[in-house]
Amino acid sequence: MHFLxxxxxxxxxxxxxxxxxYLAALSRETHMKVLQPRMITGHYQGRVLSMLSKIIMPQRILEIGTYTGYSALCLAEGLPHTGELHTIDINEELVDIQRKYFDRSGYSNQIKQHTGNALEIIPQLQMDFDLVFIDAEKKEYKxxxxxxxxxxxxxxIILSDNVLWSGKVVEPLDPSDKATKALLDYNKMLKEDPRIETVMLPVRDGLTLSRVRGS
Structure with missing residues:
Protein backbone atom coordinates (compact mmCIF):
# COMPACT_ATOMS: atom_id res chain seq x y z
CA MET A 1 0.00 0.00 0.00
CA HIS A 2 1.24 3.51 -0.87
CA PHE A 3 0.30 5.95 1.89
CA LEU A 4 1.31 8.92 -0.25
CA TYR A 22 27.82 2.72 -3.05
CA LEU A 23 24.32 2.56 -1.58
CA ALA A 24 22.78 3.27 -4.97
CA ALA A 25 24.94 0.45 -6.39
CA LEU A 26 23.84 -1.87 -3.57
CA SER A 27 20.20 -1.07 -4.31
CA ARG A 28 20.67 -1.85 -8.00
CA GLU A 29 22.44 -5.15 -7.28
CA THR A 30 19.80 -6.15 -4.74
CA HIS A 31 17.02 -5.57 -7.26
CA MET A 32 18.88 -7.54 -9.94
CA LYS A 33 20.08 -10.53 -7.92
CA VAL A 34 18.22 -10.98 -4.61
CA LEU A 35 14.74 -12.31 -3.88
CA GLN A 36 12.14 -9.87 -2.50
CA PRO A 37 14.08 -6.68 -3.30
CA ARG A 38 11.23 -4.57 -1.90
CA MET A 39 12.65 -5.48 1.52
CA ILE A 40 15.58 -3.13 0.98
CA THR A 41 15.40 0.06 3.04
CA GLY A 42 15.95 2.37 0.09
CA HIS A 43 16.94 5.98 -0.42
CA TYR A 44 14.33 7.94 1.57
CA GLN A 45 14.06 5.75 4.66
CA GLY A 46 17.80 5.21 4.53
CA ARG A 47 18.38 8.94 4.85
CA VAL A 48 15.92 9.00 7.78
CA LEU A 49 17.92 6.26 9.53
CA SER A 50 21.18 8.07 8.77
CA MET A 51 19.89 11.35 10.18
CA LEU A 52 18.54 9.71 13.35
CA SER A 53 21.85 7.94 13.91
CA LYS A 54 23.78 11.18 13.43
CA ILE A 55 21.51 12.95 15.93
CA ILE A 56 21.82 10.13 18.50
CA MET A 57 25.59 9.68 17.94
CA PRO A 58 25.55 6.07 19.21
CA GLN A 59 28.67 4.33 20.39
CA ARG A 60 27.11 0.93 19.69
CA ILE A 61 24.29 -0.04 17.32
CA LEU A 62 22.42 -3.34 17.12
CA GLU A 63 20.52 -4.25 13.97
CA ILE A 64 18.20 -7.27 13.82
CA GLY A 65 17.71 -8.14 10.15
CA THR A 66 20.57 -7.19 7.83
CA TYR A 67 19.13 -8.29 4.47
CA THR A 68 21.71 -6.98 1.95
CA GLY A 69 23.16 -4.37 4.32
CA TYR A 70 21.62 -1.10 3.14
CA SER A 71 20.13 -0.07 6.50
CA ALA A 72 23.28 -1.09 8.39
CA LEU A 73 25.35 1.22 6.21
CA CYS A 74 22.90 4.08 6.76
CA LEU A 75 22.93 3.61 10.53
CA ALA A 76 26.73 3.36 10.56
CA GLU A 77 26.96 6.94 9.29
CA GLY A 78 26.24 8.17 12.83
CA LEU A 79 28.99 6.15 14.51
CA PRO A 80 32.08 7.84 15.97
CA HIS A 81 35.40 6.38 14.84
CA THR A 82 35.49 4.22 17.98
CA GLY A 83 31.92 2.99 17.56
CA GLU A 84 30.65 -0.30 16.19
CA LEU A 85 27.52 -1.79 14.68
CA HIS A 86 26.47 -5.40 15.21
CA THR A 87 24.05 -6.70 12.59
CA ILE A 88 22.32 -10.09 12.63
CA ASP A 89 20.67 -12.03 9.82
CA ILE A 90 19.63 -15.65 9.61
CA ASN A 91 20.30 -15.96 5.85
CA GLU A 92 23.92 -16.96 5.31
CA GLU A 93 23.49 -16.61 1.53
CA LEU A 94 23.49 -12.82 1.91
CA VAL A 95 26.77 -12.55 3.82
CA ASP A 96 28.93 -12.01 0.74
CA ILE A 97 26.89 -9.16 -0.74
CA GLN A 98 26.71 -7.53 2.70
CA ARG A 99 30.47 -7.67 3.13
CA LYS A 100 31.11 -6.51 -0.44
CA TYR A 101 29.39 -3.20 0.26
CA PHE A 102 30.55 -2.92 3.87
CA ASP A 103 34.08 -3.09 2.49
CA ARG A 104 33.27 -0.51 -0.18
CA SER A 105 32.09 1.95 2.47
CA GLY A 106 34.22 3.66 5.08
CA TYR A 107 32.71 1.52 7.88
CA SER A 108 34.12 -1.91 7.06
CA ASN A 109 36.04 -2.36 10.32
CA GLN A 110 33.16 -1.04 12.44
CA ILE A 111 30.45 -3.39 11.18
CA LYS A 112 30.34 -6.82 12.82
CA GLN A 113 28.29 -9.46 11.00
CA HIS A 114 26.46 -12.23 12.86
CA THR A 115 24.67 -15.07 11.09
CA GLY A 116 22.01 -17.06 12.90
CA ASN A 117 19.00 -16.69 15.18
CA ALA A 118 18.98 -13.23 16.76
CA LEU A 119 17.19 -14.54 19.86
CA GLU A 120 20.17 -16.80 20.51
CA ILE A 121 22.91 -14.37 19.46
CA ILE A 122 21.82 -11.22 21.33
CA PRO A 123 22.13 -12.68 24.87
CA GLN A 124 25.73 -13.59 24.02
CA LEU A 125 26.69 -10.01 23.17
CA GLN A 126 28.39 -8.65 26.27
CA MET A 127 27.63 -4.96 25.73
CA ASP A 128 24.90 -2.33 25.83
CA PHE A 129 23.50 -0.54 22.79
CA ASP A 130 22.56 3.10 22.31
CA LEU A 131 20.54 2.44 19.14
CA VAL A 132 18.65 -0.68 18.07
CA PHE A 133 16.92 -1.30 14.73
CA ILE A 134 14.40 -4.18 14.60
CA ASP A 135 13.60 -5.31 11.06
CA ALA A 136 13.44 -9.11 10.91
CA GLU A 137 10.79 -11.80 11.44
CA LYS A 138 7.59 -9.89 12.29
CA LYS A 139 6.13 -12.71 14.39
CA GLU A 140 9.14 -12.44 16.70
CA TYR A 141 9.07 -8.68 17.29
CA LYS A 142 7.82 -8.97 20.87
CA ILE A 157 16.56 4.39 21.14
CA ILE A 158 14.80 1.37 19.63
CA LEU A 159 13.53 1.66 16.04
CA SER A 160 10.95 -0.86 14.78
CA ASP A 161 10.31 -1.17 11.04
CA ASN A 162 7.21 -2.19 9.04
CA VAL A 163 4.82 -1.40 11.88
CA LEU A 164 2.04 -0.38 9.46
CA TRP A 165 2.49 -3.57 7.42
CA SER A 166 1.14 -2.22 4.11
CA GLY A 167 -1.90 -0.83 5.93
CA LYS A 168 -3.05 -4.24 7.15
CA VAL A 169 -2.97 -3.02 10.77
CA VAL A 170 -6.16 -0.99 10.15
CA GLU A 171 -7.96 -3.57 7.99
CA PRO A 172 -10.20 -6.44 9.20
CA LEU A 173 -7.88 -9.12 10.50
CA ASP A 174 -7.71 -12.43 8.66
CA PRO A 175 -7.50 -15.04 11.45
CA SER A 176 -4.84 -16.92 9.48
CA ASP A 177 -2.61 -13.83 9.13
CA LYS A 178 -0.19 -14.41 11.98
CA ALA A 179 2.27 -11.68 10.95
CA THR A 180 -0.36 -8.93 11.06
CA LYS A 181 -1.69 -10.20 14.39
CA ALA A 182 1.85 -10.20 15.78
CA LEU A 183 2.40 -6.60 14.67
CA LEU A 184 -0.93 -5.48 16.12
CA ASP A 185 0.08 -7.01 19.47
CA TYR A 186 3.57 -5.51 19.22
CA ASN A 187 2.31 -2.01 18.43
CA LYS A 188 -0.04 -2.20 21.41
CA MET A 189 2.81 -3.42 23.60
CA LEU A 190 5.03 -0.50 22.57
CA LYS A 191 2.30 2.00 23.44
CA GLU A 192 1.56 0.47 26.84
CA ASP A 193 4.99 -0.68 28.05
CA PRO A 194 6.06 1.59 30.95
CA ARG A 195 9.74 0.91 30.23
CA ILE A 196 9.66 2.94 27.01
CA GLU A 197 8.02 5.98 25.44
CA THR A 198 6.98 5.66 21.82
CA VAL A 199 5.99 7.61 18.73
CA MET A 200 4.95 5.95 15.47
CA LEU A 201 6.07 7.66 12.26
CA PRO A 202 4.45 7.22 8.81
CA VAL A 203 7.82 6.66 7.15
CA ARG A 204 7.58 4.19 4.27
CA ASP A 205 5.87 1.09 5.78
CA GLY A 206 5.80 2.58 9.27
CA LEU A 207 8.71 3.23 11.63
CA THR A 208 8.28 3.37 15.39
CA LEU A 209 10.76 5.27 17.55
CA SER A 210 10.89 4.17 21.19
CA ARG A 211 13.06 5.71 23.91
CA VAL A 212 14.07 3.65 26.95
CA ARG A 213 12.99 5.44 30.11
CA GLY A 214 15.22 6.00 33.11
CA SER A 215 14.95 3.74 36.15
Whole structure:
Protein backbone atom coordinates (compact mmCIF):
# COMPACT_ATOMS: atom_id res chain seq x y z
CA MET A 1 0.00 0.00 0.00
CA HIS A 2 1.24 3.51 -0.87
CA PHE A 3 0.30 5.95 1.89
CA LEU A 4 1.31 8.92 -0.25
CA UNK A 5 0.86 9.44 -3.97
CA UNK A 6 3.81 8.53 -6.17
CA UNK A 7 4.32 12.20 -7.01
CA UNK A 8 4.46 13.23 -3.34
CA UNK A 9 6.80 10.37 -2.49
CA UNK A 10 9.06 11.41 -5.35
CA UNK A 11 8.96 15.01 -4.10
CA UNK A 12 10.07 13.84 -0.65
CA UNK A 13 12.94 11.88 -2.15
CA UNK A 14 13.96 14.72 -4.47
CA UNK A 15 14.22 17.09 -1.51
CA UNK A 16 16.15 14.69 0.69
CA UNK A 17 19.94 14.28 0.86
CA UNK A 18 21.28 12.07 -1.93
CA UNK A 19 22.29 8.51 -1.04
CA UNK A 20 26.01 7.68 -1.36
CA UNK A 21 26.98 6.08 -4.66
CA TYR A 22 27.82 2.72 -3.05
CA LEU A 23 24.32 2.56 -1.58
CA ALA A 24 22.78 3.27 -4.97
CA ALA A 25 24.94 0.45 -6.39
CA LEU A 26 23.84 -1.87 -3.57
CA SER A 27 20.20 -1.07 -4.31
CA ARG A 28 20.67 -1.85 -8.00
CA GLU A 29 22.44 -5.15 -7.28
CA THR A 30 19.80 -6.15 -4.74
CA HIS A 31 17.02 -5.57 -7.26
CA MET A 32 18.88 -7.54 -9.94
CA LYS A 33 20.08 -10.53 -7.92
CA VAL A 34 18.22 -10.98 -4.61
CA LEU A 35 14.74 -12.31 -3.88
CA GLN A 36 12.14 -9.87 -2.50
CA PRO A 37 14.08 -6.68 -3.30
CA ARG A 38 11.23 -4.57 -1.90
CA MET A 39 12.65 -5.48 1.52
CA ILE A 40 15.58 -3.13 0.98
CA THR A 41 15.40 0.06 3.04
CA GLY A 42 15.95 2.37 0.09
CA HIS A 43 16.94 5.98 -0.42
CA TYR A 44 14.33 7.94 1.57
CA GLN A 45 14.06 5.75 4.66
CA GLY A 46 17.80 5.21 4.53
CA ARG A 47 18.38 8.94 4.85
CA VAL A 48 15.92 9.00 7.78
CA LEU A 49 17.92 6.26 9.53
CA SER A 50 21.18 8.07 8.77
CA MET A 51 19.89 11.35 10.18
CA LEU A 52 18.54 9.71 13.35
CA SER A 53 21.85 7.94 13.91
CA LYS A 54 23.78 11.18 13.43
CA ILE A 55 21.51 12.95 15.93
CA ILE A 56 21.82 10.13 18.50
CA MET A 57 25.59 9.68 17.94
CA PRO A 58 25.55 6.07 19.21
CA GLN A 59 28.67 4.33 20.39
CA ARG A 60 27.11 0.93 19.69
CA ILE A 61 24.29 -0.04 17.32
CA LEU A 62 22.42 -3.34 17.12
CA GLU A 63 20.52 -4.25 13.97
CA ILE A 64 18.20 -7.27 13.82
CA GLY A 65 17.71 -8.14 10.15
CA THR A 66 20.57 -7.19 7.83
CA TYR A 67 19.13 -8.29 4.47
CA THR A 68 21.71 -6.98 1.95
CA GLY A 69 23.16 -4.37 4.32
CA TYR A 70 21.62 -1.10 3.14
CA SER A 71 20.13 -0.07 6.50
CA ALA A 72 23.28 -1.09 8.39
CA LEU A 73 25.35 1.22 6.21
CA CYS A 74 22.90 4.08 6.76
CA LEU A 75 22.93 3.61 10.53
CA ALA A 76 26.73 3.36 10.56
CA GLU A 77 26.96 6.94 9.29
CA GLY A 78 26.24 8.17 12.83
CA LEU A 79 28.99 6.15 14.51
CA PRO A 80 32.08 7.84 15.97
CA HIS A 81 35.40 6.38 14.84
CA THR A 82 35.49 4.22 17.98
CA GLY A 83 31.92 2.99 17.56
CA GLU A 84 30.65 -0.30 16.19
CA LEU A 85 27.52 -1.79 14.68
CA HIS A 86 26.47 -5.40 15.21
CA THR A 87 24.05 -6.70 12.59
CA ILE A 88 22.32 -10.09 12.63
CA ASP A 89 20.67 -12.03 9.82
CA ILE A 90 19.63 -15.65 9.61
CA ASN A 91 20.30 -15.96 5.85
CA GLU A 92 23.92 -16.96 5.31
CA GLU A 93 23.49 -16.61 1.53
CA LEU A 94 23.49 -12.82 1.91
CA VAL A 95 26.77 -12.55 3.82
CA ASP A 96 28.93 -12.01 0.74
CA ILE A 97 26.89 -9.16 -0.74
CA GLN A 98 26.71 -7.53 2.70
CA ARG A 99 30.47 -7.67 3.13
CA LYS A 100 31.11 -6.51 -0.44
CA TYR A 101 29.39 -3.20 0.26
CA PHE A 102 30.55 -2.92 3.87
CA ASP A 103 34.08 -3.09 2.49
CA ARG A 104 33.27 -0.51 -0.18
CA SER A 105 32.09 1.95 2.47
CA GLY A 106 34.22 3.66 5.08
CA TYR A 107 32.71 1.52 7.88
CA SER A 108 34.12 -1.91 7.06
CA ASN A 109 36.04 -2.36 10.32
CA GLN A 110 33.16 -1.04 12.44
CA ILE A 111 30.45 -3.39 11.18
CA LYS A 112 30.34 -6.82 12.82
CA GLN A 113 28.29 -9.46 11.00
CA HIS A 114 26.46 -12.23 12.86
CA THR A 115 24.67 -15.07 11.09
CA GLY A 116 22.01 -17.06 12.90
CA ASN A 117 19.00 -16.69 15.18
CA ALA A 118 18.98 -13.23 16.76
CA LEU A 119 17.19 -14.54 19.86
CA GLU A 120 20.17 -16.80 20.51
CA ILE A 121 22.91 -14.37 19.46
CA ILE A 122 21.82 -11.22 21.33
CA PRO A 123 22.13 -12.68 24.87
CA GLN A 124 25.73 -13.59 24.02
CA LEU A 125 26.69 -10.01 23.17
CA GLN A 126 28.39 -8.65 26.27
CA MET A 127 27.63 -4.96 25.73
CA ASP A 128 24.90 -2.33 25.83
CA PHE A 129 23.50 -0.54 22.79
CA ASP A 130 22.56 3.10 22.31
CA LEU A 131 20.54 2.44 19.14
CA VAL A 132 18.65 -0.68 18.07
CA PHE A 133 16.92 -1.30 14.73
CA ILE A 134 14.40 -4.18 14.60
CA ASP A 135 13.60 -5.31 11.06
CA ALA A 136 13.44 -9.11 10.91
CA GLU A 137 10.79 -11.80 11.44
CA LYS A 138 7.59 -9.89 12.29
CA LYS A 139 6.13 -12.71 14.39
CA GLU A 140 9.14 -12.44 16.70
CA TYR A 141 9.07 -8.68 17.29
CA LYS A 142 7.82 -8.97 20.87
CA UNK A 143 10.54 -11.49 21.70
CA UNK A 144 13.18 -9.32 20.05
CA UNK A 145 12.12 -6.41 22.24
CA UNK A 146 12.31 -8.47 25.42
CA UNK A 147 15.79 -9.78 24.62
CA UNK A 148 17.01 -6.34 23.53
CA UNK A 149 15.82 -4.24 26.47
CA UNK A 150 18.36 -5.69 28.94
CA UNK A 151 21.05 -4.64 26.44
CA UNK A 152 20.02 -0.97 26.51
CA UNK A 153 20.37 1.89 28.98
CA UNK A 154 18.15 4.88 29.84
CA UNK A 155 17.93 7.07 26.77
CA UNK A 156 18.69 4.29 24.28
CA ILE A 157 16.56 4.39 21.14
CA ILE A 158 14.80 1.37 19.63
CA LEU A 159 13.53 1.66 16.04
CA SER A 160 10.95 -0.86 14.78
CA ASP A 161 10.31 -1.17 11.04
CA ASN A 162 7.21 -2.19 9.04
CA VAL A 163 4.82 -1.40 11.88
CA LEU A 164 2.04 -0.38 9.46
CA TRP A 165 2.49 -3.57 7.42
CA SER A 166 1.14 -2.22 4.11
CA GLY A 167 -1.90 -0.83 5.93
CA LYS A 168 -3.05 -4.24 7.15
CA VAL A 169 -2.97 -3.02 10.77
CA VAL A 170 -6.16 -0.99 10.15
CA GLU A 171 -7.96 -3.57 7.99
CA PRO A 172 -10.20 -6.44 9.20
CA LEU A 173 -7.88 -9.12 10.50
CA ASP A 174 -7.71 -12.43 8.66
CA PRO A 175 -7.50 -15.04 11.45
CA SER A 176 -4.84 -16.92 9.48
CA ASP A 177 -2.61 -13.83 9.13
CA LYS A 178 -0.19 -14.41 11.98
CA ALA A 179 2.27 -11.68 10.95
CA THR A 180 -0.36 -8.93 11.06
CA LYS A 181 -1.69 -10.20 14.39
CA ALA A 182 1.85 -10.20 15.78
CA LEU A 183 2.40 -6.60 14.67
CA LEU A 184 -0.93 -5.48 16.12
CA ASP A 185 0.08 -7.01 19.47
CA TYR A 186 3.57 -5.51 19.22
CA ASN A 187 2.31 -2.01 18.43
CA LYS A 188 -0.04 -2.20 21.41
CA MET A 189 2.81 -3.42 23.60
CA LEU A 190 5.03 -0.50 22.57
CA LYS A 191 2.30 2.00 23.44
CA GLU A 192 1.56 0.47 26.84
CA ASP A 193 4.99 -0.68 28.05
CA PRO A 194 6.06 1.59 30.95
CA ARG A 195 9.74 0.91 30.23
CA ILE A 196 9.66 2.94 27.01
CA GLU A 197 8.02 5.98 25.44
CA THR A 198 6.98 5.66 21.82
CA VAL A 199 5.99 7.61 18.73
CA MET A 200 4.95 5.95 15.47
CA LEU A 201 6.07 7.66 12.26
CA PRO A 202 4.45 7.22 8.81
CA VAL A 203 7.82 6.66 7.15
CA ARG A 204 7.58 4.19 4.27
CA ASP A 205 5.87 1.09 5.78
CA GLY A 206 5.80 2.58 9.27
CA LEU A 207 8.71 3.23 11.63
CA THR A 208 8.28 3.37 15.39
CA LEU A 209 10.76 5.27 17.55
CA SER A 210 10.89 4.17 21.19
CA ARG A 211 13.06 5.71 23.91
CA VAL A 212 14.07 3.65 26.95
CA ARG A 213 12.99 5.44 30.11
CA GLY A 214 15.22 6.00 33.11
CA SER A 215 14.95 3.74 36.15
Missing amino acids: SDSLQQYLTDHTENEPE RYLEVVLPKTRPGS
